[in-house]
Amino acid sequence: xxxxxPIYMDNHATTPVDPRVIEAMLPxxxxxxxxxxxxxxxxxxxxxxxxxxxxxxxxxxxxxxSEKEIVFTSGATESDNVALKGIAEFYKDKGDHIITSVxxxxxxxxxxxxxxxxxxxxxxxxxGKDGRVDPDDVKRAITDRTILVSIMLxxxxxxxxxxxxxxxxxxxxxxxxxxxxxxxxxxxxxFDVQKMNVxxxxxxxxxxxxxxxxxxxxxxxxxxxxxxxAQMDGGGHERGVRSGTLNVPGIVxxxxxxxxxxxxGPAENARILGQREHLRKRxxxxxxxxxxxGSLEHRLPGNLNLSFAFVEGEAMMMAIKDVAVSSGSACTxxxxxxxxxxxxxxxxxxxxxxxxxxxxxxxxxDEEIDYVADLVTASVRKLxxxxxxxxxxxxxxxxxxxxxxxx
Amino acid sequence: MAYSNKVIDHYENPRNVGTLDKDDPNVGTGxxxxxxxGDVMRLQIRVSDEGVIEDAKFKTFxxxxxIASSSLATEWLKGKTVEEANTIRNTMIVQELNLPPVKVxxxxxxxxxxxxxxxxxxxKRSARHxxxxxxxxxxxxxxxx
Numbered sequence: 401x402x403x404x405x406p407i408y409m410d411n412h413a414t415t416p417v418d419p420r421v422i423e424a425m426l427p428x429x430x431x432x433x434x435x436x437x438x439x440x441x442x443x444x445x446x447x448x449x450x451x452x453x454x455x456x457x458x459x460x461x462x463x464x465x466s467e468k469e470i471v472f473t474s475g476a477t478e479s480d481n482v483a484l485k486g487i488a489e490f491y492k493d494k495g496d497h498i499i500t501s502v503x504x505x506x507x508x509x510x511x512x513x514x515x516x517x518x519x520x521x522x523x524x525x526x527x528g529k530d531g532r533v534d535p536d537d538v539k540r541a542i543t544d545r546t547i548l549v550s551i552m553l554x555x556x557x558x559x560x561x562x563x564x565x566x567x568x569x570x571x572x573x574x575x576x577x578x579x580x581x582x583x584x585x586x587x588x589x590x591f592d593v594q595k596m597n598v599x600x601x602x603x604x605x606x607x608x609x610x611x612x613x614x615x616x617x618x619x620x621x622x623x624x625x626x627x628x629x630a631q632m633d634g635g636g637h638e639r640g641v642r643s644g645t646l647n648v649p650g651i652v653x654x655x656x657x658x659x660x661x662x663x664x665g666p667a668e669n670a671r672i673l674g675q676r677e678h679l680r681k682r683x684x685x686x687x688x689x690x691x692x693x694g695s696l697e698h699r700l701p702g703n704l705n706l707s708f709a710f711v712e713g714e715a716m717m718m719a720i721k722d723v724a725v726s727s728g729s730a731c732t733x734x735x736x737x738x739x740x741x742x743x744x745x746x747x748x749x750x751x752x753x754x755x756x757x758x759x760x761x762x763x764x765x766d767e768e769i770d771y772v773a774d775l776v777t778a779s780v781r782k783l784x785x786x787x788x789x790x791x792x793x794x795x796x797x798x799x800x801x802x803x804x805x806x807x
Numbered sequence: 808m809a810y811s812n813k814v815i816d817h818y819e820n821p822r823n824v825g826t827l828d829k830d831d832p833n834v835g836t837g838x839x840x841x842x843x844x845g846d847v848m849r850l851q852i853r854v855s856d857e858g859v860i861e862d863a864k865f866k867t868f869x870x871x872x873x874i875a876s877s878s879l880a881t882e883w884l885k886g887k888t889v890e891e892a893n894t895i896r897n898t899m900i901v902q903e904l905n906l907p908p909v910k911v912x913x914x915x916x917x918x919x920x921x922x923x924x925x926x927x928x929x930x931k932r933s934a935r936h937x938x939x940x941x942x943x944x945x946x947x948x949x950x951x952x
Contacts, residue, residue, distance in 0.1 A: 712845055714870035718810070718818055729845060729870070738845065750842035786824050786874065788849035788866040789842060804841030 405722040407768050411607075411702055411761030412556050412584060413726060417653065418609040418762070424656040425611065428649035436646040437637060447648045454655025461658040462582070462601060463592030464618055471638045472651055475615035476583045479602035480507035480550075482617055482642065483579045486628030487548050487600070488515050491577075495545035501525045501533045502744045503560075504552050505581055512550075521545070530695035531560035531745045539570050548577045553601075554585035557728060557741040557757060558694030559703025561589050568597030577626060583607055587661030588669055588700050593618055599626050605650065609762055610657030614650035617641075672760050673701035675769045679758060680704055682773040687780050689793075693728075693747055693755060702760040707751040708776075710790035711783040716756055719779035723772050728755035750789075750799075810871055811905035817875035822882045825864040827851040832935055835928025837920040845869060846913065848877050850920035852884055852892070854928055860884050860892055865920075872910040876900050876917035884921065889928065895921055 408416065428450065436451045438444025455467035464470065473479045488498065500512055502524045512522045523541045525533055533551050542549070549571050554561045564580055571578035579600035582591055586603050593601055604615035619641065620626045634643025684690050689709035705728075708716060713729030728739030729752070738752035747755070758772070784790040789799060810818070829836045834853050840846040846869035853862040863881035867874045879900055884892050897914035900906070906914055 710868060712869050712873075715818075715874060718815075718871040748843070750845075753842070753845035786821060786866055787868045788838065788847055789868045791826065791866060799842060804843070804847075805839065 403767055403771050407723045407764075407772065409758050409760060409764060409768070409772060410724045410726055411759035411764075412559070412700075412757065413759065414606045414612065415609045415761050416763060417606075417611055418657060418660060420660060421610055421653045421656045425649045425653040428652050432648075434648070436648055437635065447646075450655075451646055451648060451651050454651045454658075457655035457659045457662070458603070458616055459618075461662045462586060462603065462618055463594045465594060466621060468639070469618055469621050471617045471619055471641045472646055472654075473615045473617055473642055474613055474644075474647075475606075476505075476581065476602045476604035477507040477615075478642075479604070479615050479617040480505065480581055481511050482628065482631050483600045483602060484508065484511040484515065484548070484550060485631055486641075487577060487579070487626075488518075488520055489629040490627050491547040495543075495547040497521045497523070497543055497545040497547065499523045499525065499538060499541045499546060499549045501527060501551055503527050503531060503555055503557075503741045504550065505556060505583070508550055508552070508581055525551075527560075527744055529746050530698070531555055531558045531693070531741070532695060532698060533562050533567070535563050535566040535570055538567050539574075542570070542574050542576055546574075546576050548579060550579040550581065552584070553580050553582040553591055554589060554700050554703075555694070555741060556584050557739060558705045558745070559584070559700035560694040561585060561698040561700065563698075564591070564598065565596040571599075572597040575624075577624070584700060587658070587665045588702065593620070599624065605654035605657055608657045608661050611650050611653045614647050614654045616654070668762060669701045672762075672764075675760050675764060675766065676702055676704050676758075678766075679760070679769050679773055680706075682770075683776060686773075686777045691747075691751060693742055693745065693751075704758040704760070706756055706758075707747065707754045708756065708780045709751060709754055710787045710793060711754055711780055713753055713755055715783055716754075716776075716779060719783060720772070720775050723775060725759070726757045728757070729753045813879075813904050814872055814875040814906070817878040817904070818871040821865075821874060821878040823862075823864050823878065823885075824866060826866065827853055827862065827864050832931050833928075835924040835926070835931065837923030837925075837927060839919045839923055840869070840916050842868065846873050846916055848873065848916050848920040850877060850880060850917075850924045852889075852924050852928060854889060858888050858890075860887050860889065869913065869916075870910075872904070872906055873913040873916060875904055876906075876913045877920060879903060880917045880921055889925055892921060893925055 434443025434447040436447040455470045459467040525537045577599045582601045599620045601618040606612040691707040693705040713727030742752040827834045837850045848867045850865045852860045863884040865877040867877045897918040900914035
């Protein structure tokens with residue numbers, strides 16, 4: 401099969417919508433377009449039924465007891481915001497302490513910072529070299545004033561999967577609520593809110609071949625019944641947790657995407673893992689000084705985060721411009737700071753600048769994997785020939801022995 | 808962020824990538840930046856006895872704009888006298904390459920690299936000069952040109 405350029409290999413950023421999802425959504429734009437909150441006619445009833453069906457599909461995917469535990473939002477950022485701020489506000493008489501990790505998504509970290517300004521205390525747990533949170537750290541950090549622990553299922557940059565079940569066991573024993581930003585991991589690695597004692601979970605459609613602009617927050621309804629204060633006021637939709645007319649086409653697409661993930665996920669993940677390992681082995685065998693960032697064992701199947709020493713990440717991306725990937729290099733961010741996730745894992749700044757994240761997904765072919773392996777190998781070689789650091793490394797100069805002038 | 812055509816051209820066809828003998832008394836070497844900051848430029852010039860830059864080479868660890876800035880700098884340096892080279896300013900590089908504000912630091916680094924290479928060359932030359940004038944009786948070994 402001929403390779404079509406450009407190749408999309410950035411499936412942690414977003415995924416293309418599966419054609420079957422689009423097909424499921426289409427009637428909801430102009431035929432079944434009713435408002436799910438309209439109680440007085442068939443248009444509204446049809447919309448409500450479809451929303452309810454999607455709720456069931458999503459509940460099944462994450463192992464929720466009831467579809468009533470699924471609240472639709474505009475995406476995972478909103479889900480994270482509602483979870484943290486809503487819980488903090490509701491349980492403020494019980495405590496003022498929240499535990500999270502330094503490698504969470506900005507939606508969690510910035511919500512925590514906001515809460516700190518309001519007087520809450522937040523413990524940011526560090527991670528090991530493999531990028532995982534140690535459950536013992538969670539255990540030690542819990543105090544009588546702790547109301548919530550929020551730890552992501554899988555990291556968006558390095559794909560590291562956290563020991564959610566072990567953390568859930570601890571939070572349940574200590575009677576502390578447990579939220580997990582499960583955006584990257586749902587459908588790709590085992591995740592079950594019942595078995596893992598997760599009380600709240602954020603998910604989004606566009607990371608699982610559904611549309612953008614629709615997400616969900618799982619809120620446990622029994623043992624324990626989780627309460628929170630709505631952060632959006634209005635018509636009292638979604639059991640009062642999230643006011644606003646429901647995005648019915650998006651929700652229908654989300655449901656369909658979840659259903660496909662449930663049915664096809666296991667086979668798909670095995671295939672993607674095979675492709676990921678093929679890419680990893682090809683790159684690490686043909687190039688020297690390539691470092692894998694994050695755990696190999698506890699990792700999303702489609703994630704490969706590598707640092708190609710002596711080559712800067714943005715220059716790399718320019719060299720492979722027909723392949724969409726991302727980098728932890730500062731040059732790719734507005735902040736001019738390299739990835740905070742990599743730095744938290746103890747990856748040196750120079751290697752953080754040299755990192756490339758490959759995100760393999762449902763629609764990547766074996767031919768594309770080989771094409772990318774060839775292109776990356778050639779590009780790294782070319783850029784290393786231009787790199788003073790590589791030349792010094794080859795001459796046996798220890799780059800750490802040089803007094804660099806920071807700028 | 809989209810790159811300007813000139814940045815892409817220099818990035819894809821970099822001019823004067825390479826290494827000059829840093830021990831050559833006519834060669835000045837500038838090494839600026841830091842790996843931790845994501846940019847390191849090494850720029851070298853070889854200056855004739857008449858003070859004209861005969862050759863310039865670079866190697867850069869950095870983003871496309873950093874590579875383009877140093878590539879352009881070597882292009883501009885060749886054929887200039889050392890004094891003329893000293894007048895190259897980062898703003899000229901920004902203008903030529905259409906660098907966006909977030910990439911201005913790449914041009915600053917290139918200007919620093921030029922200055923640093925010239926300083927290195929001048930230091931070498933004055934050291935040689937001092938040796939020649941301060942100890943005229945000594946036999947000075949000047950490497951063959």
